[in-house]
Amino acid sequence: MTIEFTLSNRQRDLQAGVRSLAQSIVRPQSLRWDREHAIDEDFLRNLARMATSMGHGGLGTSASLMRQEEEAPAAEKKPKSQNLTTVLASEEMAWGDAALLLCVPGPGLGGPPVRASGTPEQKKRFFGIFDDLTVLKWGAYALTEPTAGSDVAGIRTSCRKDGKNWVINGRKCFITNGARASWNVVFATVDPALGRAGHRAFVVEKGTPGFSVGRIEDKMGLRASETAELVFEDCRVPADNLLGGEEKYVTKEGFMTAMKTFDNTRPIVASMAIGIGRAAYEYARDFVKDHYVLSRPIPRYAAIAERLARVGRGLAAARMVTWRAAWLADEGIENAKEASMAKAMAGQAAIRACIDAIEICGAEGSIQTDHALLEKWFRDIKVYDIFEGTGQIQRIVISKRLISNLKSF
Ligand SMILES: Cc1cc2nc3c(=O)[nH]c(=O)nc-3n(C[C@H](O)[C@H](O)[C@H](O)COP(=O)(O)OP(=O)(O)OC[C@H]3O[C@@H](n4cnc5c(N)ncnc54)[C@H](O)[C@@H]3O)c2cc1C
Structure with a gap:
């Protein structure tokens, strides 16, 4: 087994580019977006153009890249590093503003199931709508x-x-x-008694008769991101929109489509959590440098420094597990256990980082100002231990996989 921690030049350039963008343009607007519950459309349009040119769109990969990959002859396929590269970029962008990543136009979380299970015709149809970058479009x-x-x-x-x-x-x-999505990948069942075998995945397009939008949630964190209720009342979807066609569902394929999505997206969500945790950690570290080193009693400083070290090593460990989960996905190696480990570790490490950072800064840590976003990061981070499978569910996935393969972890 080869152990390789070196990022390619392309990955390092991307990481540095996103870091600079996050610092100079994203972070300064983060609190305003949070207060307004929205991100300026022009900003999103420019970001979508930039993300597409770099091979990224929304939470997943850009639509055009997904299609290029599918259509390219095997010999011309791009180097296999898309998941790891997305993880690197996501951490940097989430450091600037995590909600922004959920708002970037593109197929988003809807992309992976279409990519994993769609027919060539469906991929062309549903990814093709994102080619025109002048119009903001989302998948869900x-x-x-x-x-x-x-x-x-x-x-x-x-x-x-x-x-x-x-x-x-x-x-x-x-x-x-x-x-706001142009299409949603919607999971439904032909018969609940059949369990997973009864599941089907459909692409339901905006405007389909019988499909409407219910409540838009007023959330604690990630407030610039839209979270919606969807209602289906005798909603008639053409048979061509059944992902993969009927033959896919002879076995438990519909359910597997949902699960395959998580194996790719959990490391990305984990990296976003690490980005928020790192932001909080760095803020507290700088606060300690400014307020403690010379002016406070040494025992108190030592206790705070130990706390910072614990936060830093938790985030670093979670990052390593996350990179590995993404690397396994790039290599086409089964990574369900590692993706869950990444998600479980990153969520907890980043929540700890946000709590400790606020406590280290004392009262100042709980106040909202244009420069101090600890209070916002604290609100944003909790959901990272809830969506894409809660921490408890990740631990169940991990333990099931460990017990079914007792020889190694
Ligand atoms: C901001 C946001 C965005 C989201 N985006 C999407 C999206 O785009 N698409 C989508 O489909 N969903 C989305 N979700 C939904 C999210 O995936 C679910 O909230 C999540 O899966 C948890 O489900 P639940 O809220 O019903 O909690 P429940 O499943 O009811 O869980 C409640 C509690 O019980 C625990 N629990 C449940 N089962 C077990 C068990 N067997 N053993 C031990 N503990 C257990 C959980 O860990 C949790 O602590 C989003 C949620 C949020 C908050």
Whole structure:
């Protein structure tokens, strides 16, 4: 086994470029976006152009890159580093503002299932709409329901075939970009009694009769990101929009489509958490440098320094596990356990970082000013231990995988 920690020149350049953008343009606007619950469209348009030229779009990969990869002959396929590169860029951007990453136009979380399970025709159709970068467009991923969050297998949104259409009924909730998306990948079941084998994944386009948007959530954190409820009432979707076509669903493929998405996106979400945690850690570190080194009693300084060290090593360890999970995905190696480890570790390490940073700064840490964003990061970070599978669920995935393969971890 080769152990390689060196980033390529391209990855280092990207990391430095995103870091500079995050510092000079993103961070200064972060609190305003949070207060306004929105990010300026012109800014998003420019960012989408830039992200596409660098091979990134929304949470996942850019639409054009996804299509190029699918269409290229095997010999011309790009070097396999897309997941790791996205993880690197995501940490830097989340350091500037985490909600922004969820708002970048592109297929977003809807991209991976279309990429994993769509037919060539579906990929062309659904990714093709993102080619025109002058118009802001999003994709989204609709799995969660009021009674099925962690228990993904328990979804109740129903689907039944009717001639050349499928008819969908039910509700989805907490869907990132769900209201503004040009299409949502929607998971439904032909029969709840069949469990996972009954699941189907559809691409439901905006404007489809019977599809409407319910409540837009007023959230504690990531307030610039839109989180929507989606309603399906006898919503008729053309059979061509069943992801992968009917033959995909002879086995448990529909459910597997949902799970494959998580194996790719959990390391990205983990890297975003690390970005927020690092922002809080750096703020507290600088605060300590300015306020403690010469002016406070040594025992108190020593205790604070030990605390900073604990936060720093937690984030560094989570970053290593996250990079490995992304690298495994790039290599096409099964990474469900590692993706869950990354998500579980990063969420906890970053929450710890935000709590400790506020405590280290004392009262000043809890106040909102244009320069001090600890209070915002504290609100933003909690959800990283909730969405894309809660911390408890990650630990269940990890323990199941460890127990089924007792020889190694
Ligand atoms: C900002 C935001 C954006 C989101 N975006 C999307 C999106 O784009 N698409 C989408 O489909 N969903 C999205 N979600 C939903 C998210 O994925 C769910 O909230 C998450 O999966 C948890 O589900 P739940 O909220 O129903 O909690 P529940 O599943 O009800 O869990 C509640 C508590 O019980 C615990 N628990 C549950 N089962 C077990 C168990 N077996 N053992 C031990 N503990 C357990 C959980 O860990 C948690 O602490 C989003 C959520 C938020 C907050």
